[in-house]
Amino acid sequence: MLHVDMDAFYASVMIRDRPELHDxxxxxxxxxRGVVLSANYPARRFxxxxxxSGVEAHRLCPDAVTLPPDFxxxxxxxxxxxxxxxxVTPVVEVTSLDEAFLDVRGAGRLFGSPEAIAERLRSRIRAxxxxxxxVGIAATVSVAKLGSRLAKPDGVRVIxxxxxxxxxxxLDVGVxxxxxxxxxxxxxxxxxxxxxxxxxxxxxxxRRMLGGHLGAHLHTLVWGTDRSELRPGGAGVFGFGExxxxxxxxxxxxxxxxxxxxxxxxxxxLRLASRVTARVRGAGRxxxxxxxxxxxxxxxxxxxxxxxxxxxxxxxxxxxTAVALLDALLDAMAPRRPSVxxxxxxxxxxxxxxxxxSRQLALGERDPGWPDADRAVDQAADRxxxxxxxxxxxxxxxxxxxxPPGWPVQAIR
DNA sequence: TCTGGGGTCCTAGGACCC
DNA sequence: TCTGGGGTCCTAGGACCC
Numbered sequence: 526m527l528h529v530d531m532d533a534f535y536a537s538v539m540i541r542d543r544p545e546l547h548d549x550x551x552x553x554x555x556x557x558r559g560v561v562l563s564a565n566y567p568a569r570r571f572x573x574x575x576x577x578s579g580v581e582a583h584r585l586c587p588d589a590v591t592l593p594p595d596f597x598x599x600x601x602x603x604x605x606x607x608x609x610x611x612x613v614t615p616v617v618e619v620t621s622l623d624e625a626f627l628d629v630r631g632a633g634r635l636f637g638s639p640e641a642i643a644e645r646l647r648s649r650i651r652a653x654x655x656x657x658x659x660v661g662i663a664a665t666v667s668v669a670k671l672g673s674r675l676a677k678p679d680g681v682r683v684i685x686x687x688x689x690x691x692x693x694x695x696l697d698v699g700v701x702x703x704x705x706x707x708x709x710x711x712x713x714x715x716x717x718x719x720x721x722x723x724x725x726x727x728x729x730x731x732r733r734m735l736g737g738h739l740g741a742h743l744h745t746l747v748w749g750t751d752r753s754e755l756r757p758g759g760a761g762v763f764g765f766g767e768x769x770x771x772x773x774x775x776x777x778x779x780x781x782x783x784x785x786x787x788x789x790x791x792x793x794x795l796r797l798a799s800r801v802t803a804r805v806r807g808a809g810r811x812x813x814x815x816x817x818x819x820x821x822x823x824x825x826x827x828x829x830x831x832x833x834x835x836x837x838x839x840x841x842x843x844x845x846t847a848v849a850l851l852d853a854l855l856d857a858m859a860p861r862r863p864s865v866x867x868x869x870x871x872x873x874x875x876x877x878x879x880x881x882x883s884r885q886l887a888l889g890e891r892d893p894g895w896p897d898a899d900r901a902v903d904q905a906a907d908r909x910x911x912x913x914x915x916x917x918x919x920x921x922x923x924x925x926x927x928x929p930p931g932w933p934v935q936a937i938r
Numbered sequence: 939t940c941t942g943g944g945g946t947c948c949t950a951g952g953a954c955c956c
Numbered sequence: 957t958c959t960g961g962g963g964t965c966c967t968a969g970g971a972c973c974c
Contacts, residue, residue: 562974575974580939621944621974705972738948739971777943814966824941830970869943913955948972953966 526753527627527643528661528669529610532678535563537656538602539592550589550814555579558779562594566678602654609649612644624673626666626938629753643681667702667751668693674700682905688748694721695799710741723747773793773812773878776800776924777869783822792846796919797870798844800904806903810875811836815846818869821853829854836876838901841895843872 531537535553540546550571554562556579563580564573571586594606603622610617613636614917616628627746629642636642650658657679661672664686671693676682682691693700698720699709715734717723723731724747732740745751764915776797794817805812816830831852837843847870 556939558942562942575942578939578941581941583939587967624974668948701971736949773945779942816967824967830967834968867942871945926947943974945969948971949969951963951967955963956960 526663526665526669526755527629527642527646528637528663528666529625529627529646529658530660530671530673530677531606531623531656531658532649533563533565533569533601534603534656535594536568536592537563539595540565541655546590550586552579552582552586553594555591556593558782568650575794597839602656602682606654609653614669616753616755616757617755624910626669626755640681647679647681647837657779659896663689663749665749665751665753666755667746668701668749671700684749686749690721690724693749694719694724694747695718698723698747701743703742703746708735711735718746766828773816773871773873773875774801774804774808774810775816775851775869775871776804776816777818777867779820779867780865781796783864783866785862787852790851790865790868792918793868794847794851795844795869795916797868798847798898799840799916800873801870802838802840802843803874803903803906804897805872806838806899809878810874811838812875813837813877814873815850816844816869816871816873817847817850817854818867818871819851819865820867821826823867824863824866827854830873836874838872838878838899839895840899842872880930887909 532580536551539553540551546565548567549824550568550573551565552568553564553576554841555577556559559579559581561573561575561577561579563575568582568586568589569847571589572590573582575727576728579591583591598620604907607617607619607625610625610627614627615633616631618626620626627642629639630638632642633639636645643662647658647660650656659673659676659678661669661674662681662683663672668684669691671685672682675684696719696764697709698704698712698717699706701720704712712718712723717726723743726734728741728744731744734740735743740750767902778793780793780796813836814830814832816828818826818828821827831846831850833842884890
């Protein structure tokens, strides 16, 4: 099993063709109210890490160059790299734009040892894309993942089963794939600091201490015996695979300023619902549950959801449901008028559209016009770009400027 | 001028049915 | 009249990942 992880992927790709930025600190993401997505190694020398707030990064290194992520650049590079992986094995589990697990057990005859395969992939990626990556080699997913982390940057680390205890048991439990900050704190409070400390606990006791699933899972992690079979295709980073879905699609946005005004919040919900349902339709899916996320200024976050009688991909239905959920939430909090920092809309319980769905969707008590309006919006977006068509209620003053001939009409309601 | 946006999975309680 | 389990669906929250 190989885990291949690009080094500072977003930053590396964004500055690849800009040599003047190679040796200066570069931060991708961050900015106004955002967090750092990626930082190159010069920036990391100042203590900048991904996940940190943009403000914090700026404090650590005011001279760093900040770039927004350009997915028209990043996505093709990612896809090409994943295709390179598939030249050595068909069993590739893609977990994000910049990392994947490879089952190379069947590739030995053609390509040699896992170490040889790792070096082969690393040199191809360096030659074809001008970026480096790190590889972990082990028997299971979590150990391979740990290996690539320990190998960074630009290295390879093998952790064979017979060296697992010696190499991993002395480390902090937080290094394990699946042990985040909350679980790490919980274990530390129980006096379990290293991986070895947790390994010394009987599985039954671990389950009693932490709950059935987490206890059992943790026991496999501390002995390096978690899963060794991959799920080819992965988590649908580039869209769904062929299997029946389950799953969800959502969109959320931190507002430029916190808002209390309902009309403006509703407008934001319309923007989010439009974006989400366009993706749902584009994937040929419908979903039954609409979920709303609201983060308030004090950073408390609540979720409200409603399951519809029939699955939908109709913008108006998702929007109406999200508005109802938000209004009910805010009404329940009255007379306080909490200010909202972030809104999110998600469609859950997705499944593939079946024959006859579209007719069903257009009948019954539903407004028959909306699916047609959605289709028109999708077609115009295909031709002119997603910013070409918006509800009139989302137009700003700048949008009323004259348009070039042939530019599509914008108003739908 | 603290703390993004895209997801998955698990837990737990209540409703409802058998 | 009281007592009971199991299963499924829905909702809310939380942990985790990149």
